[in-house]
Structure formats: structure tokens, C-alpha cells
Amino acid sequence: MPKVLVSDKLSETAVQIFRDRGVEVDYMPDLGKDKEKLADIIGGYDGLAIRSATKVTEKLLAQAGNLKVVGRAGIGVDNVDIPAASKKGVIVMNTPFGNSVTTAEHAIAMMFAVARQLPEASASTHAGKWEKNRFMGVELFNKTLGVIGAGNIGAIVIDRALGLHMKVLAYDPFLSEERAAELGVKKVELDELLGRADFITFHVPLTDKTRNILSREAIAKLKPGVRIINCARGGLVDEEALAEALKDGRIAGAAFDVFAVEPATESPLFNLPNVVVTPHLGASTSEAQENVAIQVAEQMSDYLLTGAVQNALNMPSVTAEEAAVMGPWLKLAGHLGAFVGQATDEPIKAINVLYDGAVAEMNLNALNASVIAGVMKATNPDVNMVSAPVMARERGVQLSTTHQAQSGAFEGYIKLTVVTAERERSIAGTVFSDGKPRFIQIRGINIDAEVGEHMLYTRNRDVPGVIGALGMTLGDQGVNIGNFALGRSGSGGDAIAILYLDEPISAEALAALQQTGKFLQARALRFEV
Structure with a gap:
């Protein structure tokens, strides 16, 4: 029987849901305020249900040897170290619409x-x-x-x-x-x-x-x-x-x-x-507090008993069996969405996704959700794979999906196209045998680019001196390049570069690139790798 600790005040109805579903639960509503005592006992629990008082830090997670899921009753997760939880394999859930x-x-x-x-x-x-x-x-x-x-x-x-x-x-x-x-x-x-x-x-x-x-x-x-x-x-x-x-x-x-x-x-x-x-009372009604408490209890019970994942901030909403196969492709889908989301300033009217080859046989709903979440995170970092499709529908963004048998040299690939009132923007990627996502085409131009946390994307006309200007300007700005990929439509045509950087590029460095007069576009990108 899985065991859950409730360390903040949660409604009795929510606590009873755990019991009714067959989950052992310890209700200690004031424990979240005692960091040392919480750290002493957290190792005995599979799940931790919290509000805002409990701080789920890297130090606490280090003591949580059996912890599988943290459930936050509410939308804000500022009190949870999500990167640290991800490294520990701990799922972090919230309840984004309860209040x-x-x-x-x-x-x-x-x-x-x-x-x-x-x-x-x-x-x-x-x-x-x-x-x-x-x-x-x-x-x-x-x-x-x-x-x-x-x-x-x-x-x-x-x-x-x-x-x-x-x-x-x-x-x-x-x-x-x-x-x-x-x-x-x-x-x-x-x-x-x-x-x-x-x-x-x-x-x-x-x-x-x-x-x-x-x-x-x-x-x-x-x-x-x-x-x-x-x-x-x-x-x-x-x-x-x-x-x-x-x-x-x-x-x-x-x-x-x-x-x-x-x-x-x-x-x-x-x-x-x-x-x-008022003192941050937006979500402070008995109905809202009851709603989010019940939702988090149901979500945590579903995961601990069946493996189902809902409203997770650091894991796709797929079964454990699917995640083992789809994990790299889900990450790729999110990276493709993140690229176009960060590169597009005007409102997006439609998102079109093409799945080719092996990936076309996977859970396309989860892949679509990962694409949309990547796109929407450019303006809302709190979005996840469950809330992103809802957010897109609320904004009238149309989603279309096409899947086809293998049509090229890759065993499978994903191509994403977003449509705005002004233009279409496309990017394609695949997963190599090492399990790492790669960008293989941007704006119809073939390229082979690894994905890193901090990247720089540039676009220019294919004329002499651009690469030199790029390297010299970044060098003068103290920017170190980890990897560098180039592509062009043809001699004298459009050309692109995507660089994997050791650190985020500064606004001053971007301005220096623009001042060279050689770049049509220079944009800093960030990816969750």
C-alpha cells in the first residue's frame, strides 16, 4: 500500500479520498513549518501533499529516498524545486484550474x-x-x-x-x-x-x-x-x-x-x-481550497495506484510503459515547440504537426500536448502538458495533426509549423540512436544541431564574412560557443546558424550582433534539457 504524507492543511474530504482509494495517509498539517522534522521522516513516504507552507528543497529531496510524487494543492509551485525533483525522478503535480x-x-x-x-x-x-x-x-x-x-x-x-x-x-x-x-x-x-x-x-x-x-x-x-x-x-x-x-x-x-x-x-x-x-487572497475561498485539495488527492492516488499522470509539471501525461519509449520524442516535441514559441512574437493562429515514420505510431495526444506546452511556455512558464491544450483552445489556436509512413532517411521525425497572420514558421527534428533530440530543418533549410540549454539562432543572407563577424563579435563579448551548426538554402540565398552556448547570451551581445549589419535576425533561446 502506498503511503502519503500531508504536511500542510488540507480538507478532511481530501484526506478521506486517499483512504477510500486504498492509500495510507498521515495527516500532519503543521509539519511543513518544521523543516528538520519533515526531513527526518520524509524517507518513509511515497507521496507528499502540500500547499504553500512546505518547502520542497533539494536538501529535503535528498532525504526522500522513496518519494515518487509531490502534489501541490493549487497552481503555484514556487515552494518546490522542480529541477531537483526531476533529477530525483519525483513527479511534481499541481491543480491549475481549481481556483x-x-x-x-x-x-x-x-x-x-x-x-x-x-x-x-x-x-x-x-x-x-x-x-x-x-x-x-x-x-x-x-x-x-x-x-x-x-x-x-x-x-x-x-x-x-x-x-x-x-x-x-x-x-x-x-x-x-x-x-x-x-x-x-x-x-x-x-x-x-x-x-x-x-x-x-x-x-x-x-x-x-x-x-x-x-x-x-x-x-x-x-x-x-x-x-x-x-x-x-x-x-x-x-x-x-x-x-x-x-x-x-x-x-x-x-x-x-x-x-x-x-x-x-x-x-x-x-x-x-x-x-x-489585500494579502494575496485571490484563491482564498472555502470552495477553491476544497476543490484544489480534492483534485490533488485524486491525482496523487491515480498515479500511485495506476501510474496515470495528470497535471504534472515535469513529466508527460502518459503511462509508465509509454514514457520509457516516448521519452526522447516527447522531449524533442517540447524543444520544437519552445523554438517556435520563442522565435514568434505575433499571435499564433494555428499549430500544424507532421509525424513521420516510427513516431507516427506513438501516443500523438501526448506528443501534441508536449508541442503545445513548448510553444506556450514562451509566455507562460507555469504551463504544463495538461493545461497547455486548454490554454491554446481558449486563445482560439487551431491544432492539426498529420501522420505518415517513413518518407525519408530518418526512421522518424516531427515537423512543426506555426501559422500567424503574417507568416508561417517551421522546424523539424528527430531523435538519434543515442536518444538525444536534434534539429534537422529550420525554415526549410537542412541543418544538424544538438539542443542545449542556452542557444543562439541567427539568420542572414549567404554572403562572405558573416561567420567571421559572428565569431569575432561573440568572442569580443566573452561568449563561449559549445557547438555550431550552419545551413543555407543555396549559394547567395538565405542562411541560418544555431549555436550551443555555455551561458545565456546577454542583451548587449545580441545588440552587438545586430550592429554589425550582417544579420536579419539574432535571437537568444533557452531549452529545458
């Missing part, structure tokens, strides 16, 4: 609160004052709401806002016109949203592309009198610049549930009369 409604409702509640100054009015009235004329609010009716991020939670906010008869603008690089029409919103660019919205709410993860998306420069573009709501992630907004704009009246109000540094004991936004703040 979507609750988080969306909190954003709507915060919008009401800042529109009508409810917390301030409540405190005044509790103090025995009757300042009816002091608190003059605004209606939500007929106002324009700007939604930044129209994924799962953003779509729920949009639905609620339309029910309030608000006009809704949406900015999301992956939102298609068709999906926008289905949601009932107008798809716009960020600058237009900033200049037109009366209220702005964020529903995006914190990535390199979204960090400080509401910067000091962006704040200067806002419509005067706008109100800002952030129940998504701290770090999306320049809090110092926002505080200045609130003080001078350019922004009428703000409502924040998340902060750049948490727990937030101080912030430029604190103690401002036109700001509503």
Missing part, C-alpha cells in the same frame, strides 16, 4: 471596492463618522475595462464584466480574433488599451515579457482617472511609479492583492487613501 473562478471573483470584488471606496467608507463609518459626502464613487456600468491576459481567469473576468454591462478591451498576444469574438471583447494592442480603459485588470503570469508591463513609461500613456487592479502576480506593475501617479491624481485608484515582494510588510502603495490592498 480560477475564485481569483476572477476577487478581481471583480476589488474593482467594485476601488470604484466605490468601500474599505475607506467602512472604516470611517465604524469610527462613528457619517461622511456621506466624502465618498463619491463611480459606476461600472458603461465603463471600459481593459483586460491584460485573456486566458482562463481573464476569460471569467471578461464574462462577469460583460454581465455588468461594461465595455471590454483585451490585450493578449495569443488571443485570436475568432476567440475575441467568442468572448465578446475587442482585441487591441497594449498602447490602445492603456489609453482607452477606465479600469485595467491583469491576468498574466510573471515572465520576462510581462515583468513591469505597467512601467513608468506605460503609466504615462494611461487615460487620466483610470483605476488599476492587480490580482495576478506581483512585479507586473512599477509600484513606485504607480504610487506617484496616484498621489498626483493622474490615476484615480488602485486595488492590489499581489506585490513585488511578499509577504508585503511595506509598499509604496500602502496607506494611500485611494488604494485597496
